[in-house]
Amino acid sequence: IGEVRRYLRDNNSIRVSRSLRDTAYKALQAKEKLSRELQREPNVTEIAKELEMKREDVVLALDSIQDPISLFEPVFH
Amino acid sequence: MRIEFAALAENEAFARSAAAAFVACMDPTIEELTEIKTGVSEAVSNSIIHGYKENPNGTVELECQIREGGKIVIIVRDQGVGIEDVNKAREPMFTTGKTEERSGMGFTVMESFMDRLEVESRAGEGTTVTMIKQLDLSDGL
Amino acid sequence: MRIEFAALAENEAFARSAAAAFVACMDPTIEELTEIKTGVSEAVSNSIIHGYKENPNGTVELECQIREGGKIVIIVRDQGVGIEDVNKAREPMFTTGKTEERSGMGFTVMESFMDRLEVESRAGEGTTVTMIKQLDLSDGL
Ligand SMILES: Nc1ncnc2c1ncn2[C@@H]1O[C@H](COP(=O)(O)OP(=O)(O)O)[C@@H](O)[C@H]1O
Ligand SMILES: Nc1ncnc2c1ncn2[C@@H]1O[C@H](COP(=O)(O)OP(=O)(O)O)[C@@H](O)[C@H]1O
Ligand SMILES: [Mg+2]
Ligand SMILES: [Mg+2]
Numbered sequence: 001i002g003e004v005r006r007y008l009r010d011n012n013s014i015r016v017s018r019s020l021r022d023t024a025y026k027a028l029q030a031k032e033k034l035s036r037e038l039q040r041e042p043n044v045t046e047i048a049k050e051l052e053m054k055r056e057d058v059v060l061a062l063d064s065i066q067d068p069i070s071l072f073e074p075v076f077h
Numbered sequence: 078m079r080i081e082f083a084a085l086a087e088n089e090a091f092a093r094s095a096a097a098a099f100v101a102c103m104d105p106t107i108e109e110l111t112e113i114k115t116g117v118s119e120a121v122s123n124s125i126i127h128g129y130k131e132n133p134n135g136t137v138e139l140e141c142q143i144r145e146g147g148k149i150v151i152i153v154r155d156q157g158v159g160i161e162d163v164n165k166a167r168e169p170m171f172t173t174g175k176t177e178e179r180s181g182m183g184f185t186v187m188e189s190f191m192d193r194l195e196v197e198s199r200a201g202e203g204t205t206v207t208m209i210k211q212l213d214l215s216d217g218l
Numbered sequence: 219m220r221i222e223f224a225a226l227a228e229n230e231a232f233a234r235s236a237a238a239a240f241v242a243c244m245d246p247t248i249e250e251l252t253e254i255k256t257g258v259s260e261a262v263s264n265s266i267i268h269g270y271k272e273n274p275n276g277t278v279e280l281e282c283q284i285r286e287g288g289k290i291v292i293i294v295r296d297q298g299v300g301i302e303d304v305n306k307a308r309e310p311m312f313t314t315g316k317t318e319e320r321s322g323m324g325f326t327v328m329e330s331f332m333d334r335l336e337v338e339s340r341a342g343e344g345t346t347v348t349m350i351k352q353l354d355l356s357d358g359l
Contacts, residue, residue, distance in 0.1 A: 017245050031107055041106040056235045059101045059110065063094045063239065078223045078232065087243055091219065094239030098232050 023061035026051055078142075084125045084135035084155070092121045092139050099141045100149055105212055112190035113149065113210060119183040120153035120206045127173065128157025128204055147212035151191075154205045160198035167196060219283075225266045225276035225296070233262045233280050240282045241290055246353050253331035254290065254351060260324040261294035261347045268314070269298025269345055288353035292332075297344035304337050 030050040034042035048055040078099050082088045093114045100113055121137060129135030140152040160166045167188075172181030188194045191208040198204040219240050223229045237258045238251055246254070262278060270276030281293040301307045308329070313322030329335045332349040339345040 014248060015245050016242060016248055016251050019248050020242075027107070041108060043104040043106050044101060044110065045104045047107070054231075055101055056098060056231045059097050060094065060235055060238055060242075062107065062110065063090065063097065063114075063242075078221065078229070080219065080221045080236075082219045088219070090243070091240050094242070095221070095236045098235035098239065101235070102228050102232070 017064065020061045020064035023051075023053070023057065024063075024065040027058050027062060028065075078140070080139045081136050082139075083133045084129035084131060084137055084157075085133050086122075086125060086131060088137070089118055089122050089125060092137070093118045096139065096141055096151065100143065100212075103143060103147055103149070103212055104214075109210070109212055113151070116187045116190045116208050116210075117151060117153070119187050120151075120208065123183055123206075124153060124155035124157060124204065128155035128159075130158075147214040149210045149212060151208045151210070152205065153208075154203065156203040159200040159202050159204055160196070161200050163196050163198050166198075219281065221280045222277050223280075224274045225270035225272060225278055225298075226274050227263075227266060227272060229278070230259055230263050230266060233278070234259045237280065237282055237292065241284065241353075244284060244288055244290070244353055244355075250351070250353055254292070257328045257331045257349050257351075258292060258294070260328050261292075261349065264324055264347075265294060265296035265298060265345065267320075269296035269300075271299075288355040290351045290353060292349045292351075293346065294349075295344070295346045300341040300343050300345055301337070301339035302341050304339050307339075308337060 027047050030047045031042055034046055034050060044058055045055050048058045051058065080092065080095055082092065096117045097110055097114050100110070105113070117139065121139065124137045125131060125135075128137075135155065135157055138154040140154070142150040144150060165171055167184045169185045170181040172179040184194070184196070187206070187208055191210045193209040195207040196204065221233065221236055223233065234255045238255050241251065241254060258280065262280065265278045266272055269278075276296065276298060279293075279295040281295070283291040285291060306312055308325040310326045311322040313320040325335070325337070328347070328349055332351045334350040336348040337345065
């Protein structure tokens, strides 16, 4: 466990806010790529697999950026 | 799943994340996830701002259920001031807030992002908003 | 903030994310967040697996509070079978599960990742685990 702690400390002293944002942008890029490949919207599990991350971490990261779709778009057209 | 939290503005982001975390196991797309989060945000912010006027002694309740076939049921409940005329409140652009800050589009947004929206409210007793959304499971692996 | 959810294995990931989302507003380091998520995971999985033997009628409760100065208090509560001898259960490597699956290190992990761990339990009545962690707020990177 001491080893686990040291590992965490060495690699993870940055703040969450920055790390989450990086992950979120990677997730959006993966979404674009997969949409092209699959010819449909990928689901979060597929995106997580592409990034080799846990699904829950991808979902959490997406909270840190502005909503990726425009709020009023579906309302006004 | 049921969450209770204080009527503080910063808890809106938390409620949204918690709802997203809960429905994640259903493999939604990012778009579906965003729609659910936006609906939760609008309902929760209404409870905090209108229901309790940001009095942190007020408690907002968020309930999420996953039904068979990928149907998501989300219930946001407060024991705040309530709504006198629900039909009027649901009209696009209607707001009792200062118009510079409030768009009056909250219920309209919930309605358009979800498949069904029910609003139950009594002046002085509080408000319960029920949103139902059917996820598209067709693209399953 | 208080969450209730059914004693289902898939709700462990949800509880972990919800706790993370709640403390995210304090902008902890990734290390601190990972430690908190791991502690929540261990406590919640104990309630689900040992407390309720994965009977989904059981309800697990997760409470998170943010105290002044960046102190995080996390409480995980179940009304499951309880623990006969808490001191013994807290010993490293002690497990009542099948040894291939369970490491018996859950309480040891919670203890080392958190600043304080309290376990209250009564056989037949359930278990309450309280974890306290002080975030390092010093460097505002
Ligand atoms: N939970 C609530 N408690 C009391 N009043 C509410 C609540 N939710 C909505 N309302 C009322 O309905 C109106 C319309 O809500 P909404 O469409 O979200 O627009 P906005 O929040 O921008 O005013 C609000 O201005 C308020 O008067
Ligand atoms: N919530 C709980 N309800 C009942 N028993 C528990 C609970 N949490 C822990 N225990 C008991 O304490 C033991 C040690 O727990 P832990 O250190 O997490 O190891 P493990 O989960 O790998 O067995 C468990 O095997 C179980 O007997
Ligand atoms: Mg509104
Ligand atoms: Mg354990």
